[in-house]
Amino acid sequence: MKYNQLSITQAQELLKKKEATSLDLTKDCLEAINTLEPKLNAFVTVFKVEAEAAAKLADKNLKSGIWTFASHPLAGIPIALKDNFSTAGMKTTASSKVLDNFYPPYDSTVVKKLKEAGAIILGKTNMDAWAHGSSTETSDYGSTKNPYDVGRLAGGSSGGSAAAVSSHEVIAAIGSETAGSIRQPASWCGVVGMKPTYGRVSRYGVVAMGSSLDSPGPMTKTVADSALLLSVIAGLDPKDATTSPNPVPNYLQELAQTSISGLRIGIPKEYFLKDAQPGINNLIIEASKQLEKAGAKLIEISLLDPKYSIADYTIIQRAEVSSNLARYTGVRYGGGRELLGAEAKRRIMLGTYALSSGYYDAYYKKGEAVRQLLKDDFSRVFESVDLILAPTTPTTSLPVGASADSAMFGELADVLVEASSLAGLTGINIPVGFVGGLPVGMQLIGRHFAESTVLAVAHAYEQSVNWKDNH
């Protein structure tokens, strides 16, 4: 078995027993990247030299005892980052040619925390340019293909991270979600994707998309790995005024300690779309029965129709995008503003319109009011249930080129995750089986800062079945 096939916890076992070195792990990942990239295009940049040097240093420090697995919980583990996380002195493009030659002078807080935990930064993964999309087809560096079928999409915007984890090019990765950008590609690529509560993980140094929504999070092979990564990257950041002072638990330890017996899981009927791809809803119901067997109580609930969240999310996100991209029309980071792609231009125009005097009240302000209604709707439901369970996406991975004809492609692909993103809630995608040979994902949505519960239930499901047997 190649080391790149391992999960973080499995790799750590080998490192602890000195049966493998960080350099072994790193080299196997680099080799897999070398083999698979021509087909997948999951990476924008691979830091081969830097990663090998960092791995050697990790091995040295572990050997000498300067590092322990307690002091450095990710010691020697190769990890890939979505290309919107600033990495000091290392190219950060957000998959836009506008930043084609941008070497940031600073590390984003997530990167800083990963480095401090001993992780090896293997490279930067492909994404929709500026995170605008759910396919990676708006990337200026080509789209990322689905490891299960290279004629299909990895999803997005964190498609590169999802494909890299799914294909074992890396052991784990970091993505970011505004509404669906972690959970949707995780669903299409058959990996675990954890979207933390807004404010749980610092946005400092992440190229901004929708600032009131952006949530960095882990994309991994197992729920335990997501728990471990989240414990490292979460927490109050003096450089991000929107981060929460809530203490960060050891999510990995809490996995074992949280019982799901008696936990109330709400099944929202509005999220099982009538026109969903046949087979998906059934797989999700089967998965929910699995949790019932493990002691959870299933309760049918009603939420606002998710279709309302599409328009609301579009207004708010476009408004914030139009403002956040303003800086690239002034200071130049290598590429000029003429390199902004069609999708970015569409978003700038729509957002500018929504914020213009005379339209602000009708669009942005109303959008904020609707957002409050969506939040209230979840608060109401969370009075009677502990968790919400639903399909992550209404379809499995779509063919390459699918986004070209639809300016609203992403919003439609993400219809089932937008409302919870607008409400700032935490959620996770876990793979539950296949339809037509392509992975299907189930999402669990929790209250604000209920990451422990979300992870524990996802973990319980994952331990109870081998999802790859479900066809």
Place this chain on the structure above:
Amino acid sequence: MNSSKNKYQLICGAEIHVELNTKSKMFCGCKNDPFGADKPNIYTCPVCLGMPGALPVPNKKAIEDCILIGLALSCKIASVSKFDRKHYFYPDLPKGYQISQYDEPLCYDGLVETSYGPVRITRVHMEEDTAKMHHAVVDGKKVSLIDFNRSSVPLVEIVTEPDIKSPEQAKEFLKKVRDIIRALGVSSCDMEKGSMRLEANISLSSDGNLPNYKVEIKNINSFRFFANSLEFEYKRQSDILDNGETPVQETRGYRDGRGTVSQRKKEGAADYRYFPDPDIPPLVVDDIWLSSIKSRLPKLPDQIAADLVKAGVIESAAKIIVNNPDYFSFITAILTLEPSMVKIAANDLVNKKIDVNTIPEQYLKAKKAKADDKITDETILKPIIEKLMTENQALVEQYKAGKTGVLGFFVGNVMKATSGKADARVANKLILSLLN
């Protein structure tokens, strides 16, 4: 320029920008010292350069200073306010927007009294300064250079209602606001350096109502220029109105010696596409925080002047003292340290022009030492005088015969005997009583 003498009533509102002197900038930890920097672009970081991914975190001290200004201008303080993004494209604004406060300012509804009538304060809000442009010639080419040392320096904007009716009132009002802010110690208010900047909105009314146009004058860097621009605009706009026309709504700049010069015509208001900055949570000022800020509020010039008059300082001297920032801080210190010395200190400041850089504690100590040195104790002086008289019986007789001039001899010798430490007044009195 009042309506009894003239056909039109001048109507003016002021906008005052003040850079705060906090240690760090408004939204990052960079040093806030654009004037002290010996090179451009040395106090910068990803945040104040507006780099991809950088985020603003508000400076608590700056917010407190802004509230302090609001309190000193008798404003109400909003228990909840927020920061907004104001979008416009200019090279000195790297993010493409300025973080400001739009419809929920920190402070609102204030008032400043002047001898010509009150000037209402509409609002006092917090924002960030822009970078500074330098237009220069480098290698024979005209270039525009940008210095980001000033980018994101905390900036407070004070906006008044259109209550200013004359250049005299404008001057008094502006001076008063400057003196108050200096007394708070939150800004140097140095107009030459640009830490205080003025704008005027001017129109003329023939019926006392607010007319449907206003002319904005920017880049005014002294109180005199502010008053001059009011006078200039009064004349210019009167001429237009006399011809039956309405002055154009526009932005003009003040040029010394030339008056105001048209810069840009306005087609209605510019669209800044304000919206709440999602990077900064709403700002909640609770009672505990507010009262701790209130406890920082020092006595303001008006109050200090009243205290001085009460202590026996004449009103004109009190005014001179509170209008001079150095005198003001000196006398404020004396008021807290040793109130009984205020009258003497005021006299020393105004009439003796003592060095204002003297530390107030040292000044008081020196005064006290001088007072302590003088021998006023009669039991010490009496034997000295008696001895002198015994030794100089002839002079005593001369005095008694009417030669009062010999008094000087005794005083002089008492001084000599005490190495000049005898209190002359006490010695004099004692000698006289002994001679008689």
